[in-house]
Amino acid sequence: MHTLAQLRSGELAGISRLDLSCGLTELPPEVFTLADSLEVLNLSGNALSSLPADLPRLHKLKVLFCAENRFTEVPEVLGDCASLSMVGFKSNQLTKLPAAALPAKLRWLILTDNELRELPGELGERPHLQKLALAGNQLSQLPDSMVQCRRLGLLRMSANRFEQIPPWLLDLPNLAWLAVGGNPWGAQRESRVLEQSALPDLDWAALQMGGLLGQGASGVIHAAHWPAGPADGRELAVKVFKGEVTSDGWPHSEWAASLAAGLHPHLISASARLTAHPLGAEGLVMPRIAPEFSTLAGPPSLSSCTRDVYPAATRIDAEVLQRMASGVVDAARHLHHQGISHGDLYAHNLLWNGKGDIWLGDFGAASLLPEQLSRAERQGYERLEVLAFGHLLEEWLSRCPDAPPVVQQLQTACVSPEPKERPLFAEVAAALGSKT
Template identity: 55%
Template sequence: MSNTLAELRAGRLAGARRLDLSCGLTEFPREIFALADTLETLNLTGNALSALPDDLGRLHQLRVLFCSDNRFTKLPASIGQCRNLDIVGFKANRIAHVPADALPPSLRWLILTDNAIEVLPDTLGDCIRMQKLMLAGNRLRALPPSVARCRQLELLRLSANRFEALPDWLHTLPRLAWLACAGNPFDTQAEDAAIDAPTVPHVDWRDLTLGPKLGEGASGVIHRATLATSESAVLPVAVKLFKGAVTSDGWPHSEMAACIAAGAHPTLIAAQSRIDGHPDGTEGLVMALVPPSFRTLAGPPSLASCTRDVYTDDARWSTATALRIARDIAAAMAHLHARGLLHGDLYAHNILWHPQDGGRLGDFGAAWMTAELDPAQAKALQGVEMRAFGCLLEELAERCDDAVASPSPLLTALAARCLQPEVAARPSFAEVLSVLDASAP
């Protein structure tokens, strides 16, 4: 719920720990400093700001600062004065310059998505607490080598930039698990080939009848629909219509390419065909309709959890169900890796599950292709993604109804193998799948 400038100026927000102002601001209201002793979260998203005060450090309790959808052309250097900042978000501005002193070493989560940044300062490597670094939709050709010191980094978004090659130290980061790099020059040729492949089925828009909306994300909208076939049958399907803007994961075009390249697999929610002839020229895909009895395994990470998904209090299942979900997701991932794809966002919030029917993996917003990479680098990056699976195994094991006294030894042992710091020592999904298959009743 947004606050109002009138409330702030009247002193009615004294003692506030959070302040949300979205009211066309062109200048930073100095009255905010009256909250310096208590203010922890300041959200100025959706204004017309281009600068922050030079004495921003007076907000000495500040931990979260959001200034997305404004008019900044430079990340304000005064941010660096706020020594307790955990999270900084400046998505969708016009930022072209990031001063060396604008990044407080305390940062755990930095969002600079959808700007015009060409170079980042070496001081980024001083943020050794960094867990989440979101840089999609800029003009970067490289990362500062100092980022290799960020050994806590778990999620990295480099999609829709200008990388000709990826840093060779990426796979040495021991905790990196969620990596997105689509829409860079090394990847675009493979994307175009996937979308234009002659084997890809096409569906005419006029053969589709859209039903209710099933969901909406940053990259597009998913509808329930029916498809009229040449055999006069009517099939229930899902339709995803893509938006055009860059998202935190990259370009919707890249997502569409990955969906198509993924091909068919029984535990994967992938594309069946491309849509032609939309009246507005909108790109879209037809996908299998997952039965409504399936539900999402967890919610996405919160500001507090940072990189880990948020489960409901009643999220519980049997060990047998947990093993079935793990097996189904491992099968989907083995299929993707065999086709030269990385999912990039292997999270419980992208998994649908059913107590008897296991798991289904979807959402290719962060997926990307490794065909143009050196085979050794591609294999190493598959090992990075294995850590995400290890996190999932941990979460599944923790919530087994029958594991209160003794967690599943198979799940915990597998998780330990997937989470080990040495990326090269982690198993492949084919190996994990063989272990889980052997455990099936």
Template identity: 50%
Template sequence: MHTLEQLRAGSLNGARHLKLCENLTTFPLEILNLKETLEVLDLTGNQLSALPDALAECTKLRILFCSENHFTALPEVLGRCPALSMVGFKANRIEMVSPKSLPAKLRWLILTDNAIDRLPDELGQCTSLQKLMLAGNRLTALPASLVHCQRLELLRIAANRIEAFPTWLLALPRLAWLAYAGNPFAGEWEPKRANSVADIPWQELELGALLGQGASGAIHRATWRPAAGQPVALALKLFKGAVTSDGLPAAEMKAALAAGQHAALIGVLGRVDDHPSGIPALGMTLVSPHMQNLAGPPSLDSCTRDIYPEGLALSLSAALAMVRNVASAAAHLHRLGVMHGDLYGHNLLHDGEGAVLLGDFGAASCYPLADAVLAAALERLEVRAFGCLLEELLALCPAKAAECESLHRLANECQRPEVALRPSFAEIGSRLDDALCSLRTERAPLMG
């Protein structure tokens, strides 16, 4: 974090990154003194409502964050910033998005939690677009021109007012992470009945240490002491009510309950409906501390691909076991008409030996199994996300190229641009079983 005082004193001259959060109501023109070097500008958490036309003079500006301000329109000057590729205006009051506000090199656009009811057709001309985050607006439809954004990989349109599912999305060759819960069309697709779980009275819970906190809520260690029965240690997720980057916490809760039980999913033990403040909560399986996050989320530069810990290496047998477990969990979800929507390494916990747990249903969406064509297309959309994960894990294996040849071929097939030609999760599971069997056969003499 920097200060306005530092900026005005000239001590930030030559800076490439600048972050100011000082309750600003007007754009500090001293920022323009950095126009020759500034690449990343973060003005999140102020009270700004306008940007100066001179911002276009910042010819190296690649990334601009102006979330949690008071903008009512996406500033048109953005479209004149020659290097700008990432734009974040989450949680403002934006109602208008002008075609002139769209930078030519746009890769990543965040307009979550605003009041936008229409997007310009010109958005389809942003052919470098990879990531588009629109959850929590008032959209009734998407511009059909988005079909020209052939590089689009992640799309968040949850918690809008979209009347009909835009089926042309299913033909996008690179789309892998999609969230659409909380729209009128999805209302009929939500599970009519959640899987049976216990009702956990709030008064029977003892809240413990905070285990973690995310966009949709906080997770605490807790002990459930039922009136009849033994105490149960669990993880208690207390949901927030606000819109997240993926959608609404209520939709996450529904999807988690619909997902049921699977060995590679973080299990749901029960729901809490009587929190004193009315907060919805879920009791979940307490995960062993030996299980660690596999990856970190994508960076500003990687955009859609996870960041793995430096030096992380996996044996081929461990990586194979992990992806087999993930494929099994994904197949289980799709048999229930649930798309995870965020099938990523950063949502996996692992022990380094092949055990893995998939969590975080914040981007999950449900779909009707009765519509076989739609169901198959949505499953194969998520298969591409699996293909990216398989590719990333293979890169962490110091195995011989010949041992991984069939797996690299599978990863490529999962990412085929022709969506209908990708394998199903059932087929993927079968092929991974064959690969595991072959690996064990080849190495058995060595182990003997």
């Protein structure tokens, strides 16, 4: 994090990224001294409610973060910023998104945790849009013009007021990661799963808490030891939910999806509900994955947008690739058989050991599909995830010089721009030679 003193002294001359969080109520004029170099401006965690009319003087600005400020509408001046492609206004008090505020090169828009009731039709006129985060608003419909968003790959519309999900979403050629939980559309099933879960309860006091294993948007995961547990089930992982809306949606939607998923050899599934947390927090208990497993890749970067970032040295041989692919497909097929769309089928949600063994986790973006959906609609949601799997295969094939032609052909089929031409997971499993 930078300071105003550094900015005003000239110490930051020539930097491409500026991070300022110091109670700002207006943009410091000294920011404009960076006009010839500044590409990323992070103003999150201030008290801003407006931006200056001459913001376009920052002619190289590509990324603007304004999370946790006091904006009630997205400033129209953003639409005049020629290079701006990523805009973030998470956790403000937004009630309005003016059409004029949408930059021509808009690629990534984050409006999570606000009070928006509608979106402008002009959003569909931004052909570069790839990633749109709308969770935690008061939206009940999307502009029909968004059918033109042919590059849209990731959409988070959880925790809103959608009674129906627009059917044209399932026809978008590049949409692979969709989160729709926490809406009236699926609320009945979510509630029933939470009420009727057969998972046992496990009291916080019965556990010996260990070190931090990881944390995400929805919660924190700790290692835990259960002294009274069965010999093969004493080493656990405990996820304690933060209890607030995240970029993926409501924690209770993740909770419901985890409960509904059940057990599977390639899923990091819940084995118990956590009870009696000292702060009253909700949580899930899961088996602890062996330490030889690690996350396959990192999440998307500002430049990669919707695609994960792998360590440069990652290499995968053909046999390992096929085992990994079969494991992911088996897990995804199981979820859709249970009426669950994972919504986040990414390498950064996979644990691997380099030998082909794989675990899929993180139900933060998962959606419980209502029972009344038609067979064609269910297959539509499945084919979105087949596209996500196709992207995984593409990433793995680029790191596997000896992959068999059949896998190359399968990857091509999975990423067909015509969703109805993609195979279902049962067909993918057959092509991979899966036994399940």
